[in-house]
Amino acid sequence: MTEPIPADEPDRTMEQQRLALEKKRERYVWIYLAYFLFGIHVVAFVMIFAVRHAK
Incomplete structure (x- = not known):
């Protein structure tokens, strides 16, 4: 079975996306x-x- 995603994981990926966009x-x-x-x-x-070349 698949493991549940930790609660802070979406925040971490959003932070990484924000930092990449800022860069x-x-x-x-x-x-x-x-x-x-x-x-x-x-x-x-x-x-x-x-x-200089004006007359």
């Missing part, structure tokens, strides 16, 4: 931050180029 979301935040900072630098370099 995934944190990774997305770092990726978006990296793209944002990269974009700011691209804009800055284009502006520097435009000012």
Whole structure:
């Protein structure tokens, strides 16, 4: 026969799922931050180029 699931087992699996989702979301935040900072630098370099080559 199958053994009954302990009372704290569903809580533990839900906690593991929550932690996995939190880790995934944190990774997305770092990726978006990296793209944002990269974009700011691209804009800055284009502006520097435009000012230096303006007549």
